[in-house]
Amino acid sequence: ASIAHEIRNPITAAKSLVQQMGEDPGGVDQVEYARVAVEELERVERSISHLLRFAREEDQQVRSVVMEDVLESALETFRDRAARSDIRFVRQYDAKGRLQGDPEQLRRVAINLIGNAVDSLEGAGVARREVRVSLGENLAGSEVWIRIADSGPGIDDEVRDRLFDPFVTSREEGTGLGLALCRKIVDEHGGTIEFESTAAESAAFVLTFPKDRSSTGREARHRSRAGGAGGSS
Ligand SMILES: Nc1ncnc2c1ncn2[C@@H]1O[C@H](COP(=O)(O)OP(=O)(O)OP(=O)(O)O)[C@@H](O)[C@H]1O
Ligand SMILES: [Mg+2]
The missing domain is CATH 1.10.287.130 (Signal transduction histidine kinase, dimerisation/phosphotransfer (DHp) domain)
Structure with missing residues (x-):
């Protein structure tokens, strides 16, 4: 719409x-x-x-952020909902994930992605209700990656190709702005966001962020735009 x-x-x-x-x-x-x-x-x-x-064109409040804390704080906001719906959060943190970024904006990204996973599981008739949150760093130690995956029904075919576009939603009460906002914030951090689907997990979103802000100049941002999934921007 x-x-x-x-x-x-x-x-x-x-x-x-x-x-x-x-x-x-x-x-x-x-x-x-x-x-x-x-x-x-x-x-x-x-x-x-x-x-x-x-x-809103907010100035980024860049500081040293520990992504493990950001993920934990985002998970905390879903604790009651998850308990009510019998959804299990599985954490796999291989690193603390320290990087330069805006903690509030990064928390917003995590909340949107975990929220989507919880949304997809709540209505679903699946036997195993699990959201898997993983965090690590690349071998060179220059990037932090985050993976948020769920055992829900997976992405609808109708929205699959336009996931990150504004107002693309398959949910009655959805606005379709969650992933568009994620994409925007990730872009502004010089990172990437991609959708993945595997046999074991129905939906997974993978993010990467450069740890150091000096590598998030125009070139890095351009790279993330060109490489990101879902349409042009
Ligand atoms: N983990 C997921 N499992 C299944 N479908 C998903 C998942 N994440 C996103 N989607 C699909 O992508 C669409 C767009 O997601 P997005 O977060 O942008 O909007 P929304 O969740 O529908 O609305 P809002 O975030 O405003 O409440 C969803 O409507 C849903 O169809
Ligand atoms: Mg959403």
């Missing part, structure tokens, strides 16, 4: 529901109308807050 659709459709729907409520104040369907109108407005609210986050 286009940006205009994402925002205009739910507003139009909510408006007509509220109009109906005004025309028939005593009607039996009032409660249902109100419920749907609120749902539609919540959808707009979510789209707009995602959009603002996506569009």
Whole structure:
């Protein structure tokens, strides 16, 4: 869906529901109308807050970041949801993953990816519900890599080729901005993000980041754009 659709459709729907409520104040369907109108407005609210986050040109607050801490902090936000849905988090940290970057933005990336994994598992009728989070460094010690994989149903064919484009979603309540935002933040860190699917895991996202900011100049950024998956930007 286009940006205009994402925002205009739910507003139009909510408006007509509220109009109906005004025309028939005593009607039996009032409660249902109100419920749907609120749902539609919540959808707009979510789209707009995602959009603002996506569009905002924030200066990067670059400092020394330990990716293990970032991942743990992101995992923590899903602890209750995971417990409720019987989802197990499996960690495999081969390194601390220290790098130069913006901790808040990197946390946002981790939350979006883990959130997608949890979303995919929650509705799925799979026997094993697992999110595997791995972290390591390359042999040269110049890059940190992160892998977030799940045992869910995998990526829908309809969205597979446009995963990282804004507003591409297969979920009823999704805005489709999560992965677009991940891509943007990773780009700005001179890193790469790619989708992988293997026999054992249905969906896996692999990220790499240069550890040192001096290697994240225009050249590195260009490299990540050219090499990244999912359309042009
Ligand atoms: N781990 C995953 N397993 C299965 N499908 C996935 C996974 N991650 C992403 N997807 C697919 O990619 C689509 C786009 O993901 P993205 O995070 O950009 O948006 P969303 O999750 O639909 O919405 P939002 O993040 O705004 O709630 C999802 O709707 C889903 O179809
Ligand atoms: Mg998402």
